[in-house]
Amino acid sequence: MGIYGAINSAVSGLAAQATALENISGNVANSQTTGFKRLDTTFSDLVSGGGATQAAQVSGTTFATSRATNTVQGDITSVDVDTYMAINGEGYFVVTQASDVVDGSTTFADETYYTRAGDFERDKEGYLINASGYYLQGFPLDPDTGNAIGDNPTVVRIENQPLSASATTTVEYQANLPRIPDTTDYDGTTDASALLDAGVGTSDIAVADEQDFLDTSVSGGSITIYNENGTAMNVEVRYAKTANYNSTGPVFDEWTMYIGSGGDATNAWYDVGDVTFDTTGELNGMTAGSIGTVNGTSDGFTIASLNIGGTTAANVEFSFANGSLTQYSDPDGTTSSVSLDQDGYPAGELTGVAVDESGRVIASYSNSQQRAVYEIPLATFEAEQNLRRVDGAGFAATTSSGEADLTGGGQILAKKLELSNADIADEFSKLIVTQQAYSANSRIVTSADEMLDSALNMVR
Template sequence: MGIYGAINSAVSGLTAQATALENISGNVANAQTTGFKRLDTTFSDLVSGGGATQASQVSGTTFATSRATNTVQGDISQVDVDTYMAINGEGYFIVTQASDVVDGSTSFADETFYTRAGDFERDAEGYLINSSGYYLQGFPLDPDTGNAVGDAPSVIQIENQPLAASASTRLDYQANLPRVPDTTDYDGSDEDSALLDAAVGAGNVTVANEQAFLDSSISGGSITIYNQNGTAMNVEVRYAKTLNEDSGVPQNDTWSMYIGTGGDATNAWYDVGDIEFDSTGAMTNMTAGVIGAVNGTSDGFTIATLDIGGTTATGIEVSFANGSLTQYSDPDGTASSVALDQDGYPAGELTGVAVDESGRVIASYSNSQQRAVYEIPLATFEAEQNLKRVDGAAFEATTSSGEADLSGGGQILAKNLELSNADIADEFSKLIITQQAYSANSRIVTSADEMLDSALNMVR
């Protein structure tokens, strides 16, 4: 081989160092690219032919190959965008690309790609797309069970369709009624004067008797409920004590519950039902009223139809479960610890989209409701270093990498981004070594050329 072999070796060194320089250049250029995985350079030697032992062999040539760093995680940085996310640990987001746009509607390619670049934002059509143009895929969630639907991810789309209204069906009520209500009629000494004015009569309170009713009852709070089409209805509650255990013979105290009609021409207040309390202040018995029936568990009233101000709701249960309605002595004579809660809501417009820590896409609506609409899977590979790199900090599966496994992966971190794993200081250190090695190989070519000149001059 001799001098010509030395030239060949030096030229292979120049080529290998040029490959290393190209990788360094690409790494530095992508030092700020979200989710970028740098390529390092590995050098391998090619042994020249020769003797059977190393003593009779020469070093030979070299060649360079790129070494993937997919398993090396970049730094994770917090951001303020609700739909940005990073992966802490193994895995890739599953994405695809748009193939065409027809009449403003996007269609998608059949190819599937994988990326760690989680800078996804919602576009005009409701798709989550990152800065490289890749569309995020996930599993749609069943609105009733919250479980993922199907086993193949689809392109995530959160449309602007309003969230339908949900009718109120349950009103959870908590309060403590005083033993002696401080009504307008109460004279401060005779507890019987705090009872419901006899002129009001039994059943619903008529418009003519409303003032007498107000003077002999106390407020029980109010709450807004919603009917089947989401129309708001203001439920105003009042209580009137109708029986006092100090009136003569041993008996339980009794209160009547009322709900305002909202301007009915005949009745001002509906009679829901009666509630009895024993001497300890605990609720012991309930009796149906005009609009209320005792529920199956005897701890509340069921109102089949409730009309307030011309708006009708059906199937409302007023619940005093777990002893939430009591009668303990209260010097103020008012209903205390009042809390009302209901399960309905009006229709709502989409106001925002975010990703939670469990990797679910959450849609928020103007009616204060939130819905988990998609679950974001992570793809892992047996040999992720054999993935094929494609434009946009993404990868494509190969026969060497194996098929994507969607059952595992690391943790999705909401409002975070994984930065490039290329460090400029480290790349510049490699650059110094590469430059020196390239210069050294070029010197060998120069020296070999001078030696060839000397050999040629011997015959002159």
Template sequence: MGIYGAINSAVSGLAAQATALENISGNVANSQTTGYKRLDTTFSDLVSGGGAKQAQQVSGTTFATSRATNTVQGDITSVDVDTYMAINGAGYFVVTKASDVVDGSTTFADETYYTRAGDFERDKEGYLINSSGYYLQGFPLDPNTGNAIGDNPAVIQIENQPLAASATTTVDYQANLPRVPATTDYDGTDETTALLNASVGAGNVAVADETDFLNSSISGGSTTIYNQNGTAMNVEVRYAKTANDDGGAVSDTWSMYISTGGDATTAWYDVGQIQFDDTGEMTTLTAGAMGGSAVNGTGDGFTISSLTIGGTTATDVEFSFADGSLTQYSDKDGRASSVSLDPDGYPAGELIGVAVDASGRVIASYSNNQQRPVYQIPLATFEAEQDLQRVDGAAFAATAGSGDADLSGGGQILAKKLELSNADIADEFSKLIITQQAYSANSRIVTSADEMLDDALNMVR
């Protein structure tokens, strides 16, 4: 059986090298495929019959099997697409395929697949789909808590539904009022001329008295707030000093005003009075003529139950001076300094973009400068990922050998990145040279064995 065994071994070598060549060609073909995992080739020997020790045995045949490289990460490159992502470390994106389109809407297959190809983009229905046609899955996030909802990922869909408006409830206010305001009326020496003009009187400022009011008050800044349906309201604040500390019962006292936005009779609302001690810290707040309430102590501020500006009304708006953010320290310019008005609330907004952040959350951005995390992207890991079944599109399916997917771990998701193929052309060409030489050598053995058989047959003749 020596010559026939040699032919058999050489033929098995030809078949094994052909398998290696097939893997090499596939790796080279997919050297630019996003998230592709190359297949290497492993050769194993089959021992032919013979004696009980190696001296009585011969080499036998060989066979080739494919070896997965799922754990070998490809290079990661930066891209300019907000929804592209890569995985640094272990894990796979959880995806599925479309099964049909019913009444213009896509339906999905029950099968779940796993991929490292993160070139996802938003389609016309709001789904995130990669170039191989796989749809990304994730956990929906609760809009109030930001926590994931449920244990099973769903196909991610970010629809074009507008973000509803949110009414302003609090304006965090910070400012320092000067000890002597540099009003138009102030003559530069007599501090009483810097006080509110007596012609204005107490309470709300009438339209007829607006000029005197402006000449005897200073600006306190402005901002935009929103009412319950998202209508914008421009809030303009002014302050007028109404009393100087006389060293006795009277403290430095200011009145806060808000513009009515063009009311026919009232030009400025009297929000309330603020007293300061000798150190420039607030002591007492008193609600003014416009209505509302004053909060003294922790969380100092004014709450206005019904604020109407330019015909638009907002309810329960608090101007907060918490943590002593309103002070009266001497200022040579005589103007309100360090002024900051930071309101909450926003108008309704249209969806303008979708991105992925560093924690693997899908973020929806709206035209009102608001952002909302809408999905958490899980990563699937396996006990034996080398036993995953390869499917089209650089994806895999779970098998009994790989075990079920674990969605609680994995590596880190990198936004605006892509993982390239882990097949290197230079390495594959090196393998190709060795494979070609081995194939030629095996074919030479077949030729030599055939010549030896001819010689044996010629001996018989």
């Protein structure tokens, strides 16, 4: 081979170092690209022929190949965008690209791609798209069970459709009634003066008797509930004591629960039912009133049709479960420890979209409700270093990488982004070595040229 072989080897070195320089250049250019995976360079030698043993051989040429760093994770940084996310560990987001716009709606390509760039934001059509134009895919969730639907991910879309109302079915009620209520009519000495005015009757409170009722009853709290179409109804509760425990009278203290009618022309307050307490202050009996029935477990009242101010709600249960209604002595003579909680809500408009730490897309609504609408899968591969790189920090599966497995992967981190794994300082270090190697190879060419000139001059 001789001098010509040396020139050939040096030229191959120049080409290999040029490839390394190109990789370094691309890495530096993408040092701030979200989810970018740098390409390192591997050099391989080609042994020159000419001998059966190493002693008879000479160093051959070289060539450069790119080496993937997909398994090298970039730094993860916090961001303030609810739909941004990063992957801690293995895996890729499953994405696709738009193919066309038909009648104002985006259609999508059949190809599936994969990326670590989690800078997804919701566009005007409700899709989650990142800065490179990739649309996120996920499993839609069943609104009733919360389980994923189907085995193939679809493009994530959160539309502006309002969340429908849900009627109140249960009011969890907690209160402690005083042993002696401090009503307006209570004279401070005779317990009987704290009882309900007998003139108002033992059922619903007529409008004409409302003031006498208010003077001989205590507040039991209030809460807003919702009927089937989401109309709000203000429920106001009052209690009136109707019997005191003593040695000659009733065995138990007795109270009647009332709910305000909200402006009914005939009745100001509805009789829900009676409750009795034993000497320890525990609830031990219930009796149905004009609008309430004792529920099946005898720990609350159910109102089949509650009409307040002309608005009706059906089958509302006031639950005293787990001993939440008591009558313990209270020096203030007022209802204490009052807590009302209900399970209904009005219709709501979409106010925001976020991703949680379990990898689910959460839609938030103006009625303070949240719904998990998609589950985000992570794709893993048997040989991810053999994925084919595509534009926008994306990858495509190949026969060498294997098919995507959507059952594993690392952890999704909400409001985080994975940065490029290309470090400028490291790239500059490689740049110095590459530049020196390129100069050295060019020097070989120059020296070989001078040697050829010397050989040619020998015959002159």
